[in-house]
Amino acid sequence: MAIQPFPRTGARPAPRVGPDRVLASRRRLLRRDSLLIASWVSVAIVIALFLADDVAAGFVSVGQTLTSLGIAAGLVGTDLLLVMLLLTARLPVIDRAYGHDRAVALHRKLGKPVLYLLLSHTGLLIAGYGMTEGINPVSEVLTLFLTVPDMPLAFMGLGLLLAVVVTSVVAVQRRFPYEAWLGIHLLAYLAVLAALPHQFSNGAVFAPGTWQRLYWLVFYLAVTGSILVFRIAVPLARSARYRLVVSGVRRAGTDAVTITMSGAGLESLSVHAGQFFQWRFLSADLWWHAHPFSLSAAPSAGVLEITVRGLGSGTRKLLTVRPGTKVVVEGPYGIFSKTVRTSERLVMVGAGIGVAPIRSLLEEADFAPGDATVILRAGRVEELYLLAEIDELCRSRGAYLYLETGPRPSDRAHWLPAASADRGFSLLSYAPALASSDAYVCGPVQWSAQVMAQARAAGVPAEAIHHERFSW
């Protein structure tokens, strides 16, 4: 498409946005809405099927009412738990609509409500059963535990789930090692499995010949299938097919290297600059953990490139990876790429090693000279990773490049260093045409939030702000 360069004045009318981009953006929003509606409707169906079965007998006494509420809480909790599992099952449709980050954020948001629902399921049923049978809650727990089939497993499942949610909250706050968090998190699958038998043997959920049975059977199978296919089969198949091997390692600044990998027939892989993979390097000391890294160069000619900074103990070991090492990947994931663009203009803001996906975007994105602005932020000049390469790309593509280094303001939260923040600079100072641009932001969570808030304030629509967090 023919694009004319615009002078950098905010006064010009908004550039013509390609109709295909508007359509794509609208389609993505529609997909998002459909997924949101689908998840609400799934909860509604669960409640409706329960009411259809139970409303007659369910609310005739206090005990029965508690029992009914308990069953409903369990059903809704389980439904949302399955939604949570779907959100992290790497389903392509979810990844394309929300992007991996946002899907994980939603997953995290649901964690506590689901736990509370399942805890109240347990509490309400103990109270309700106890009242109906005329025994106290403690005896009821013992009765359930000792005489009702599959209940010990169900209690174990609840315990595991409690452990998963609590450690997730703690781990995110205290920055546990990723592997420790992941190990505990995998227990969630065990928790779901442990809770399954009591739903068969005691619940009405799987009563033969009911709509509930059909619904839950389909939902459970769909979730299990998605996990097996998209988290296990597809990554294994891809890794086997492309047989990635480290082909080069070069320094990219203090404590950072750029790793180049090549593979057979990579051209057929649908991947865009800015997307990320989970990388697993098969060397003696690295094979047991996978790390998420964004591509730092546009994928081309059978080569994928990432830039890694030695932040943690695991990533520091990555700095020593040798050419010839085999690589297993999951991905590509994420929508921090050209696929979500809505306008002709680009503003790309990166902090620390977050400049890596910015570099690949800059390389791949279509824009006319003058229509792109790159802002790099670092504590010190040495921490401006990939600076020489980004500088070179900006020169050849005609993008504006701003470097902002120095300590944060001590008195307030601001994404700029103190010197620039104190002079009253904002995102708009660097990109006057911000309102009619797409903003791509990659950096630490708090920092990104401040950049995005300024973009919102400057009038950038929410669907034109794209964000990737580089911490897990």
Added chain:
Amino acid sequence: MRARAVIIASAASAGIILLGWQAGTGADQVHVGAAAVVGSPSLPGGSGNTGSAGSSGSSGSSGNADDGGSGAPETAAPSAAPGPTTGSAASGQGVNAAVSGTFKGTSASTRYGAVQVQVTIAAGTIKDVTALQLTDRDQRSAQISNYAAPVLRSQVLAAQSAAVQSISGATATSEGYLTSLQAALDAAHFQTDQSFSLNSRG
């Protein structure tokens, strides 16, 4: 976009839940008729048409049970006082020989619903046990009841007492059934050889 999605989602959800409610209350009316069938004494035990979702009127025996854990699964049902419905109890000379008639047991509350049976005795022999009400908390409980009741009935007829094995997988129903049956037998002053022991926790 998002606001619109939330509105559509809420509207759709509300509609679906209302539909479910409608189906549930509609089904209740159908099941009241079914409950009448359950109550008919001519019902041969285990014909399979017992125990559909309860009419709200006949299962109202719970809610009085917050007595801090007496541990007894048997709660007195206000609506179903034990006593001979028809026929006459023994006046005292023989052991069971003179016992004849139909006797209703108390309604026993279980976590899956109330259970009440009625026993028919002729000349000292248990001739039939009819389920007046079975666990019907939901379709699953109703299914379990439909499966367990005939088995329990034939066991009771064979053993001529309430001291029989509870059905595995239907412990709550079994306990309720046998408790109600024992109450009916007590009301009939029907004595069994074995001392009655409620088959515990299987």
